[in-house]
Amino acid sequence: MSAIDACAPQSGQTVLVTGATGGVGSQVVQLAVQAGAHxxxxxxxxxxxxxxxxxxxxxxxxxxxxxxxxxxxxxxxxVDTVIHLAGDPAPLLAAVRSGGKFISTLIGSPEQLQAESATVVPIYANPTPATLDRLADNQASRHTIVKIQRVYSLDSAPAALADFGSGTLGKLVIATD
Ligand SMILES: NC(=O)c1ccc[n+]([C@@H]2O[C@H](COP(=O)([O-])OP(=O)(O)OC[C@H]3O[C@@H](n4cnc5c(N)ncnc54)[C@H](OP(=O)(O)O)[C@@H]3O)[C@@H](O)[C@H]2O)c1
Structure with missing residues (x-):
């Protein structure tokens, strides 16, 4: 939520999401699209x-x-905004238009990047109750979805962990009942 709030996408804006296949990226893509961004x-x-x-x-x-x-x-x-969630940030700066934003969950401070004309915004997740409520409301109302790749029984937890280690697209769920 912090990354999408920093982006504040608007209709017609172009937003590049690197790491779009991940857990954060999948949410960011949906929310930016719903705001009308390209x-x-x-x-x-x-x-x-x-x-x-x-x-x-x-x-x-x-x-x-x-x-x-x-x-x-x-x-x-x-593009108007890059939301950087994976990969090396420095080469991606070239993709931001003059005066655009570079938002990253992977850098600690703007000084880490030599940005001439883009505003660099580091993100630190802050899972406050209000933020978690927004995320939960989005799921409950199907405003956004989380892809469930596979559901495992509790007995199969070791297999779930092994599968997690070999790469996933979406979430793995371990059911306890
Ligand atoms: N600062 C904060 O407060 C905060 C909070 C949450 C997350 N984070 C960080 O933000 C990042 C995203 O979190 P996440 O939970 O969404 O991680 P994730 O689920 O691991 O997603 C990362 C995705 O990016 C893909 N990827 C790997 N290298 C890439 C590259 N060079 N270019 C484009 N995509 C690439 C990965 O694909 P493969 O699986 O095929 O490698 C994966 O699908 C993580 O680095 C996490 O540590 C920071």
Whole structure:
């Protein structure tokens, strides 16, 4: 929620989400799309591309290729906002338009990046009751969805942990009843 609040996406704005296939990214993509933004999402495998497209992304950029170059090819002025949730931040700065925003959950301070014309916003999650209520309300009302990849019984918890370690797209659930 903090990343999307910092973005404050508006209709017609372009937003690049790197790490769009992750837990945070999947929420950010949906909320930016619902605000009317033109969302460009990173994904690699075909099922990941399908996933971000289902969430509403208008464009998909492959990684680990040169994300900034691919984005600038289609948007020569750069995007309004980059929401950086994965990968090396420095090369992505080139994808932000002059005066745009670079929001990151992976940097500690703006000084970590040499940004000439973009505003760099580090994000520190603060799971207050109000924030958690907003997230829960979004799920309950189906405003956003969380993809459940697989449900395991409690006895199968070791298998769930092993699967988690080998990569997931969405959440793994261990049911206790
Ligand atoms: N600062 C804070 O308060 C805060 C709060 C929450 C999260 N975070 C951080 O924010 C990041 C996102 O969290 P999350 O829970 O969404 O993590 P996550 O579920 O692990 O998602 C990261 C996603 O990015 C993909 N990815 C990996 N390398 C990439 C690259 N170079 N370019 C584009 N995508 C790439 C991953 O794919 P693969 O699985 O295929 O590698 C994965 O789908 C994490 O680094 C987390 O530590 C920070």
């Amino acid at each position: 969302v460009i999402a990173t994904a690699h495998a075909d099922h990941e591309k399908e996933h971000v497209t289902e969430l509403g992304a208008a464009e998909v950029v492959d990684y680990p290729g040169d994300i900034a170059s691919a984005v600038l090819e289609a948007h020569p002025q750069g």
